[in-house]
Amino acid sequence: MRAPFRLRTLIRRNEIAYTLVAALIGVLAGAAVIGMQEVIHLLGLLVFGYADPVSGAPRLDPLRAFAGPVLGGVLVGLSYLVGRRWFRRVADPIEANAVGGGKIPVPGSIYITLQTIASSGFGASVGMEAAYTQAASALASWSGQKLRLRREDLRQLVAAGAGGAIAAAFDAPLTGAFYAFELVLAAYSVAALLPVLSASIAATVVARLLSDTHGTSLVFAGDIPARSYLLIALLAVAAALVGIFVMRSVALMERLLSKSHIPGWSQPILGGICVGALALVSPQVLSSGHGAMTLVMGSDLPLWPLILLFLLKMMASIISLGAGFRGGLFFASLLLGAILGKVLALLWMLGFGLQPPVEVLAVVGMCALATAVIGAPLTMSFLALEMTQSLPLALAVLVSALLSTSIVRQFFGFSFSTWRFHLRGETIRSAADVGWMRDLTVGRMMRRSGHTLSNTATIAEARRRFPLGATKAVPLLDESDRYAGLCLMTDLHWDGQDPKAPLSSIARLRSAWLRPEQTVQDAIGAFAKNEADTLAVLDSERQVLGIVNEHYCLRRYAEETNKRLYPARR
Numbered sequence: 050m051r052a053p054f055r056l057r058t059l060i061r062r063n064e065i066a067y068t069l070v071a072a073l074i075g076v077l078a079g080a081a082v083i084g085m086q087e088v089i090h091l092l093g094l095l096v097f098g099y100a101d102p103v104s105g106a107p108r109l110d111p112l113r114a115f116a117g118p119v120l121g122g123v124l125v126g127l128s129y130l131v132g133r134r135w136f137r138r139v140a141d142p143i144e145a146n147a148v149g150g151g152k153i154p155v156p157g158s159i160y161i162t163l164q165t166i167a168s169s170g171f172g173a174s175v176g177m178e179a180a181y182t183q184a185a186s187a188l189a190s191w192s193g194q195k196l197r198l199r200r201e202d203l204r205q206l207v208a209a210g211a212g213g214a215i216a217a218a219f220d221a222p223l224t225g226a227f228y229a230f231e232l233v234l235a236a237y238s239v240a241a242l243l244p245v246l247s248a249s250i251a252a253t254v255v256a257r258l259l260s261d262t263h264g265t266s267l268v269f270a271g272d273i274p275a276r277s278y279l280l281i282a283l284l285a286v287a288a289a290l291v292g293i294f295v296m297r298s299v300a301l302m303e304r305l306l307s308k309s310h311i312p313g314w315s316q317p318i319l320g321g322i323c324v325g326a327l328a329l330v331s332p333q334v335l336s337s338g339h340g341a342m343t344l345v346m347g348s349d350l351p352l353w354p355l356i357l358l359f360l361l362k363m364m365a366s367i368i369s370l371g372a373g374f375r376g377g378l379f380f381a382s383l384l385l386g387a388i389l390g391k392v393l394a395l396l397w398m399l400g401f402g403l404q405p406p407v408e409v410l411a412v413v414g415m416c417a418l419a420t421a422v423i424g425a426p427l428t429m430s431f432l433a434l435e436m437t438q439s440l441p442l443a444l445a446v447l448v449s450a451l452l453s454t455s456i457v458r459q460f461f462g463f464s465f466s467t468w469r470f471h472l473r474g475e476t477i478r479s480a481a482d483v484g485w486m487r488d489l490t491v492g493r494m495m496r497r498s499g500h501t502l503s504n505t506a507t508i509a510e511a512r513r514r515f516p517l518g519a520t521k522a523v524p525l526l527d528e529s530d531r532y533a534g535l536c537l538m539t540d541l542h543w544d545g546q547d548p549k550a551p552l553s554s555i556a557r558l559r560s561a562w563l564r565p566e567q568t569v570q571d572a573i574g575a576f577a578k579n580e581a582d583t584l585a586v587l588d589s590e591r592q593v594l595g596i597v598n599e600h601y602c603l604r605r606y607a608e609e610t611n612k613r614l615y616p617a618r619r
Contacts, residue, residue, distance in 0.1 A: 057196050067202065068243045071209040074192060075248030078185035078213035079255030085166060085180060086218075086260070092170030093336070096120070103172065105340020109332045114172075115325035117335070121171025122321025125374055126314040128164050136160045141179070142186035142211045142233045143466050151190055151203035158187030164375035172335040173317075173324055174365035175376020181214035185252075186233070205241045208233040212245050213252030220256060221435040224428055225249035231425040232466070273409055273441050278448065280405055284393050285417045285449035288386055289456035292421025295363060295378070295385075296465050302371025313373070320372025327365050333358055334365035337376075338384040345387050346411060352395045359388040378465050382422040383415045390414025409442060417449040421457045424464030426450035491572050492565030494605055495586045495595035501526050502552055504533040508541060509548035517542045522583040524593045525556050531591040534559040535583065562587045565594060569609075572602045 060066045093103040096117045098110060139157030140149055165180035189210030193203040208229035216225025226249040230237050234245075306316050327334045333341035341362070345355075366381040390410035397405045416429035423429075429450045434443035457464075502511055504525040515523060517538060527533040534556030540546070546555065561579040563572055563586045575584060576599040583598045 060196050068247050071244030072247040072251040074189045074210050075213035075251030076255050077188055078210050079217040079252035081184050082181050082214055082217040083256055083259040088166055089170050096171055102340030103335050104333050104338045105343055106332045111329055114328040114332055117172040118321035118324040121167055121173050122317035124167045125164055125317040130314045132160050142182055142207055146204045146207055146233055150200040151207040153187045153190040155187050155191050158183050168374040168376050169336050173369040173374040174334055175369050175374050176337040176380040178379040179377035181218050182211040185210035185214035205244055209245045209248035213248040216249035217252040217256035221432055222249040222253045223431040224435055227428040227431050231428050273445050281413050281445055281449050284390055284414050285452040288417035289421045289453040292418055293461045298367045299370045302367055317373040320368050323368045324365050327361050331361050334361045337380040342384050355388055355392050378422050382419040386415040386418030387411045413446055413449045416446045417453040420450040421453045422465045426454050489569045491563045491567045491586055495597040497595040504553040506552050508546050508550050511541055511552055524585045525552055532587050532593050569602055569606050
């Protein structure tokens with residue numbers, strides 16, 4: 050059921066109406082985030098007997114601490130048995146905007162959201178941010194499709210939904226907006242500014258109205274000495290290396306389990322047993338880590354407990370994600386970075402007898418490691434600014450974030466989301482819209498040709514049938530009517546050719562052709578590789594379907610690119 054025609058027309062043509070729709074999406078995103086947080090708190094009380102964030106508990110009943118993740122593994126494993134038939138591939142906001150034009154299936158998104166709630170609520174070391182953004186973006190995508198928005202407008206609305214969810218989760222509207230720009234849109238544009246900001250602000254307002262908690266507050270007043278920037282740079286390098294290690298370790302864990310004889314549905318149960326065992330050592334490894342963050346940032350923990358917590362939390366996150374629990378690394382990377390910053394500050398103090406700014410390094414480490422994993426330096430800088438209300442600290446975070454992300458891009462090349470796409474065989478490196486390239490296939494661009502020639506026909510016969518200027522190339526067929534090369538008109542009508550010679554003597558590109566499902570980028574690469582102006586298009590049995598030329602491919606590619614760079618006004 051679509052929205053009424055007049056409403057659709059108004060929203061498609063009126064920027065204020067479109068911005069109001071984005072703000073409404075932000076309102077719903079904020080309400081959804083608070084609702085999911087309440088469910089997590091309720092699960093913490095029911096499963097672990099602790100109402101506040103379970104990772105902040107000083108101690109838990111050992112049986113509950115161990116059994117919670119195991120029960121969560123059972124639920125997630127059963128959900129895979131039930132849902133793998135219908136929800137095998139559900140796009141997240143980044144993938145949807147990259148290849149699907151912003152289209153996200155709602156049933157699959159509900160499935161992923163419930164899996165994430167079960168994972169985090171029962172103690173697996175995963176973040177809820179994946180559920181927040183999935184639910185809000187799916188709602189935005191469904192609304193945009195009902196309103197029949199243009200492709201770029203739908204992508205912006207999906208980004209606005211994801212940004213609103215992050216803004217509500219962290220009580221940080223600028224952080225949410227730049228999360229949308231950097232990760233879900235992969236571009237900053239004036240056209241997207243109003244809808245994304247309106248959604249983030251609306252979501253933040255709703256979250257503040259519905260909840261008593263207003264995010265983490267770490268107000269910092271003062272300047273950062275210039276000599277501290279050496280330590281900040283070292284911390285950024287360490288954060289980048291830790292981020293790469295964690296991402297590779299998750300992939301290694303998944304690969305090891307996939308090669309084992311353990312059924313896929315039972316892998317979360319094994320992961321739950323391991324996480325439960327770690328929780329017996331420290332309850333701070335459970336769930337996303339909001340309570341542990343309060344403990345780390347609000348108290349002066351000694352060096353060795355911090356190192357132990359860092360190792361345990363890192364292991365719990367790797368095991369949880371590698372074993373199949375649903376969720377993300379956003380908040381886990383924030384917690385690990387904060388611990389890393391404090392550890393480096395204490396080591397600096399012990400090694401050189403100098404008093405480093407511990408609070409500064411905790412915030413810098415938090416944002417640098419999150420940047421290494423998530424890949425959004427400006428998002429993390431605004432998160433630091435909104436948490437601490439300190440411009441000098443935000444600038445220090447920006448320096449560390451830029452250094453961290455440059456190291457990760459140089460030596461790894463992916464964020465956590467795009468790394469998981471890479472493991473699936475995708476080539477996505479950001480949410481930049483590449484879906485149109487996949488839609489622009491060779492099959493859509495080729496010219497179907499009913500003209501073919503046998504490679505045993507003589508050059509004289511071919512000249513009579515195809516005079517100069519009739520076409521550029523004609524596919525040749527062998528005795529089995531399969532492709533045997535191209536006959537170029539310039540070769541056919543060259544005066545030096547023997548008219549009695551067979552066409553096979555002048556056949557070109559015998560082993561070079563295109564398939565109809567290949568993209569325009571594949572076609573352009575094939576033209577360059579084979580130094581050809583025209584290529585035949587064949588099916589799986591090497592039957593000729595048509596031909597396509599390089600000039601037309603380049604023109605269509607330029608036209609579609611210009612549409613994305615200079616979209617028509619709403």
